[in-house]
Structure formats: structure tokens, C-alpha cells
Amino acid sequence: MTAATTTHDPNRRDFLYIATGAVGAVGVAAVAWPFIDQMNPDASTLAMASIEVDIGAIPEGQIVTVKWRGGPVFIRHRTKKEIEEAQNVQLSELRDPQTDAQRVQKPEWLIVVGICTHLGCVPIGHEGKYEGWFCPCHGSVYDTSGRIRQGPAPLNLAVPEYKFLTDTKVKVG
Amino acid sequence: MSGPSTFVPKSAIGRWFESRLPVMGLMHSSFVAYPVPRNLNYMWTFGAILSFMLIAQIITGVVLAMHYVGSASQAFQSINDHIMRDVNYGWLIRYMHTNGASLFFLAAYIHMMRGLYYGSYKPPRELLWIIGVVIYLLMTATAFLGYVLPWGAMSFAGATVITNLFTAIPVIGTPLAHWLWGGFAVGAPTLTRFFALHYLLPFVIAAFVGLHVWALHVTGQNNPDGVEVKNVERDTVAFTPYATIKDIFAVSVFFILYAWLIFYIPNYLLDADNYNIANPLVTPAHVVPEWYLLPFYAILRAIPNKLLGVVALVAAIVILAFVPWLDRNPVKSAKYRPAFRFFFWVFVAICIGLGYIGSQEPNDAMTMVARILTGGYFGFFLVVMPVLSFTEKTRPIPASIADAVLAKKTAEA
Numbered sequence: 343m344t345a346a347t348t349t350h351d352p353n354r355r356d357f358l359y360i361a362t363g364a365v366g367a368v369g370v371a372a373v374a375w376p377f378i379d380q381m382n383p384d385a386s387t388l389a390m391a392s393i394e395v396d397i398g399a400i401p402e403g404q405i406v407t408v409k410w411r412g413g414p415v416f417i418r419h420r421t422k423k424e425i426e427e428a429q430n431v432q433l434s435e436l437r438d439p440q441t442d443a444q445r446v447q448k449p450e451w452l453i454v455v456g457i458c459t460h461l462g463c464v465p466i467g468h469e470g471k472y473e474g475w476f477c478p479c480h481g482s483v484y485d486t487s488g489r490i491r492q493g494p495a496p497l498n499l500a501v502p503e504y505k506f507l508t509d510t511k512v513k514v515g
Numbered sequence: 516m517s518g519p520s521t522f523v524p525k526s527a528i529g530r531w532f533e534s535r536l537p538v539m540g541l542m543h544s545s546f547v548a549y550p551v552p553r554n555l556n557y558m559w560t561f562g563a564i565l566s567f568m569l570i571a572q573i574i575t576g577v578v579l580a581m582h583y584v585g586s587a588s589q590a591f592q593s594i595n596d597h598i599m600r601d602v603n604y605g606w607l608i609r610y611m612h613t614n615g616a617s618l619f620f621l622a623a624y625i626h627m628m629r630g631l632y633y634g635s636y637k638p639p640r641e642l643l644w645i646i647g648v649v650i651y652l653l654m655t656a657t658a659f660l661g662y663v664l665p666w667g668a669m670s671f672a673g674a675t676v677i678t679n680l681f682t683a684i685p686v687i688g689t690p691l692a693h694w695l696w697g698g699f700a701v702g703a704p705t706l707t708r709f710f711a712l713h714y715l716l717p718f719v720i721a722a723f724v725g726l727h728v729w730a731l732h733v734t735g736q737n738n739p740d741g742v743e744v745k746n747v748e749r750d751t752v753a754f755t756p757y758a759t760i761k762d763i764f765a766v767s768v769f770f771i772l773y774a775w776l777i778f779y780i781p782n783y784l785l786d787a788d789n790y791n792i793a794n795p796l797v798t799p800a801h802v803v804p805e806w807y808l809l810p811f812y813a814i815l816r817a818i819p820n821k822l823l824g825v826v827a828l829v830a831a832i833v834i835l836a837f838v839p840w841l842d843r844n845p846v847k848s849a850k851y852r853p854a855f856r857f858f859f860w861v862f863v864a865i866c867i868g869l870g871y872i873g874s875q876e877p878n879d880a881m882t883m884v885a886r887i888l889t890g891g892y893f894g895f896f897l898v899v900m901p902v903l904s905f906t907e908k909t910r911p912i913p914a915s916i917a918d919a920v921l922a923k924k925t926a927e928a
Contacts, residue, residue: 376713378694381708387698407796413700414796456796457700460821462679463672463799479676479802480816493877496821 343470353490387412394507397451405467407456410514414464415502416455416475417512420486425449427472428487435491438498442487445501452502453514454488460495522548536688545732550714550751551758554920559736559758559766560635561626567766568619569724573717575612576661583664585710587703590666591792610781611773616658617784618773620807623651631838632859634847635737641839643730646723646835653720655832660713662805666706667789672802673700674709683825701793740919741847742912750916801876809873810866814892816877817885827889834896841896843904851910855903862895 354462393410397417400406405418420428428442429449446452458465463479470476471492472485482493504514522543524530527859533539583600584593596623598605627647630636636644663674678695682688697704735744744750752758774781784806804812814831818824834841849856870884913919 356901381694381697383693383696383698384704387702387704409796412702412795443849459912460679462675462682462700463802464796466800478798478800479672494816494819494821494824 358474392513394511394513396510397512398510402450407464408514410455411504415514416452416454416456416467416488416499418452418454418467418486420450420452424473424486428452428485428489431485431487431489437490438496440487440498442491443488445487445498447504447506451512452486452488453502453512454499455502456499458495459490459497459499460493465499528605545728545754547753547755549732549754549796550735550744550747551754552744552916553752553757554738554740554749554916555736555758556739557765558625558629558739558762560762561622561629562731563762563768564622565619565626566724567770568615568622569717569720572612572615572619573721575608575615576717576790578608578892579612580714583710585664585707587666587706587793590664590706594665595790602834607777610777613785614773614776614781616661617805617807618769618776619654620658622769623654624807627651627835628863630737631862632849632856634741634842634844634849635741636839637741637842637845637847638839639734640730640737643727643734644839645836646727646730648832650720650723650727651835652832653716653723655714657716657720658805658807660709660716663706663709664713665789666793668788668791668793668797668799669786669789669802671701671795672791672798673804674705675798676802678705680825680828683820683822683844702795707799714719737847738916739848739850740913741851742914742917742919745915746887746917803874806870806874808890809871810869811873813869813873813885814889816873817882817889831892834893838896838900840902843902844907844909846907846909846912848912851912852903853910854901854907858899858903861891862899865891865895 345365373514391411393408395406395408395417397406397416397419400417400419402419403421403424406414406417407414409415418424425442431442433441443452456464458477458479460477460480460482463477465475465477465482465484467475470483472483474486474488474491475484476482477484477493477495478513480494482495483491483501485491487498488501502514504512506512522533522540524533524539529539574646579598582593582605584590584597594609598609600606604607630644630647659677663670678692678701681695682692684691693699695705696702697708721750786803786805788801791799803809811828811831815824815828818827844852844855846852849859869885869888869892872881872888875881913922
């Protein structure tokens, strides 16, 4: 063994090793991907991405739960008192600071995804210290704007994309 | 412990077979001639009990899979109407399987606590212990997946809470949860894949049990006095008949408990809410896991931060794998470690306390107690074990297993 054989420039054989290895790695990845991706949401699931809801029949003070993307969306017709409570909160008191105006398009209608941001349970309406929602799983408490106030959840209830088609019809998604 | 087998089959066919595939010799050296310490107590029968529970779960599970339908629209009816009412002895096999899971965990916890008490994780058995922790992790995964299959209200809530643990991971958490669900929430695709995985994992467990037994037979068993075998003649007895008969007796007693559960109180450990069909729009008022996961559930709830709560939950299990390096005290058995023995029982009490809190509704007082007990749980591993490693004044250990047995005999005489 001489120094010449251990320090020589990369030759044809080194190139072939690396090229073969690289092609093998790409091949393994190309075969693995379909087996991984098959578990992602399928075409039929993605197709059910939006719903239209008639909100004309929801009286003041009531919360209606509709199913969107396999999970619940809360449509809450808020009372004057609830709107006031939601608006009169100091941002400094909030864990995930958002004003009520940032969370609604029309003050009397609060539309949020009904999934606790902790571990995904469905919170119960008109319950908890702030009479917004209370999650029975781990005790997270939300206010009348669906903002997190107590308990382990890190974020406010999510506001889905929605649009008022008419005064009594809303499209979620 | 087990050298080359000296087993020679008596028949010509046996010898022909043995020289080509030495299966009988392996069985003979593993379960007949294998030397076991002569001072083992009944705590050492839980390995056999667990093996029988695994076999029972696989047999009942394969049978149930012949009648169960793994689809969201039919799963609930296929169990509660079809298997429980129509299938011949379906009710029996289903109750065997659900209660079997509970007793599997009961035996596993006794087995693990036995390992902690007698220092069975110490050199040279670290890998044996770690394989055991892997089996425990696989068991919890399998039990969770199985709990989802009836597609009751509690199945759905459990699936939601556990899969949402992944959403605590920054950035990739939510896409990962969608990937697990096959949708934007737990739904029909989730159930079907959970069924496939629930059928797969028990066989993975069986493979790890094989490694566990293999590792055990390399190092030999620990024993109540925690001293290694020095003289095979004096310190050990043959597996058959001594351990075989003792194991069969213990398994029989355990199966009496199993039969009592199945025939007298088959629903005692189940949740009434799970006899309501899953509804993605409503979560049951009081979500609790099965009893064997309650302590970890209490730890999760004790931490007021989502990510840290999940980290604590995972850490509570994973920390077990590090026990061989947290406890460095050369004396294995708690029999000769008075301080460790005291803290061991405190630890058992903490686990039971956490289990109780996990079963209760969350409120401020409960959360406070849960935090103290969570501190105690981790304190046992991270403070008590390292500190006692070097400071504990241990009692003198016997020179050999035979000496320990003979000393006990003379004390009794």
C-alpha cells in the first residue's frame, strides 16, 4: 500500500458506486411514497370541502352544530349580552389574543370549528365560567367569542373560511 | 446460561430430523433442561401468565375478526348485534377478548413492578428490560387501536384524543394527524386502517416476546435475592418439572380471575358510553381511557400546556427504558435495600393515586394533586434512583442463591 493508492483522485469506479447508490435511493423513495401517501385524505374526502347552511331558523341565543369535513362547526346566534361580553375583554387577558371583531363577520353570528384545540374533543355550549364553551375531556374553557380562557388548550377555536350568501344563508368552506 | 444442547432424540426419525433442524433440541434446552434459580417466588410466574394472555388474545382476536366488519357504517352493529347476539358463542369470545386486554395489562404491570422491585433491569439484563419496555409500548398501541374498533362514543373520543396528541408536534403535527386519520377528523378511513394495524401488532409483540425470552435465556433469570447463579448444581433447578408445574398452577389461578370477570362482571371494566354509537358531533360528558392508561392520562391533564403535557405523557413511559442507567446501585434486590424498598412502595401508591385522579372529572383541586403526584412519579426515577445509587446503606447480600435458601431454611427450623 502506498500513499498514491489511498489519496488518488476519484476514479470511474467511485463514480459508479455513488451513481448506483443514488439511483437505488431514488428507487426506494419512489416505491415508498405511494405506500405513505395512500394514508392521506382521499379524493372523496377532499371533495366534501364546503357546505351551505340556512341560518334563518336559528333563534337568538342558540347554537347549531353542522358537520363540515367530518367534524363539527358551531353556528352561534349570539345575544346582546354575549356580544358585549366578547367585545369588552382586554387583549392582555387572552392566551391567544384576538379581538372579537377579528373573529366574526357580523357580530350576532359566531362561526367556529367545534373542535377543542387541545386534543380534539367537541366542547359543550353555554357551559364553563364564561358561558361560551367547556371541553369535557380536559377542562378547557372558551368565552362567547370562542377564545381560550382556561385549561390546557393553546389556541382559540378556529374560525373556518365562510361567506354570507344572503342574510339567511352561509357557505362554510 | 444455555450452552450447546446435549439433547439426543430417542427415535431414529427424531435423530434424522434433529441433525437437519434442531427444533426439539432448542425446546429441550429452553424449557426442559434450562436452569432456573431455586429461590424464585410466585412473582416469577407472570412471564408465563403473560405468554398465555398473548396467546388467548391472538386466538380470540382472530376469531372475532371472522365476524367483525371494519367499516364505520357497520362496525358498531357487527359487534353489538351480530357478534354479541347472533354468532355462536360470540358473546363469550368477545368478553374474553375485551376482559383479556385488561388482565393482560394487570399481569404486565405486576411483571414490571416485580422487575423494578428486584432490580431485574440491572447488568447484565439491561437489554432484556428495554425489550420489555418496547413490548409494553406495543401493547398500549394495540390496546388503543382495539378500543377504537367497536366504534362507540368512547372509541371515537379516545381515537380523537390520542391521535390529536400528534398535533402538539410543531409544524408537521397537523399534516401528520390528517395522514393518520385519512381525513380532517377521525372518520371511516381511520377505523379501517386501525383494524388492519390492530391485527398486525400482536404478531409484532409475539416477535418481541421471542427476543425477550431469548435475551432472558442468555443472561438467566434474576431472583428475589438478586445474586447471580454461581454454581448451577447448587443454585438452580431444572425448568421442567419445577418451573413448568409452578407456572401452570399460577396460570390456572390467574385464569380463575379471568373467568370470574368474563362470566360474572363482563362489563365492569367497560364504559357504558361505548354502547352508544360514535357521533363526531358530540363528545361524551366524561371522557376517560381504560383503567390501565389512567395514570398517564392524569399526567397529561396535570400539565397546563399542550406540548409539554404530551411530552410528559411520552416521557412517563420512555423513562422506563433509562432505568438501568438511573439506578446504579450494585445491589439488585429491594430485599437488601431498605430505603429503595420504601420509595418503591411510595411509587406504587403514586401510580395508583394518578390512576384514581385520571378517572375523575378535571377540577382545580384534582389538578393540583395530579401535579404533585406527577412530580413524585418523575422524582422516583430522576431523584430517588440516582441519589440512592450512591448513598443508600444496603444490607449484606447472601454469598449465593443456595446460601440464601439454606439461611431461610435454618431460620424456619
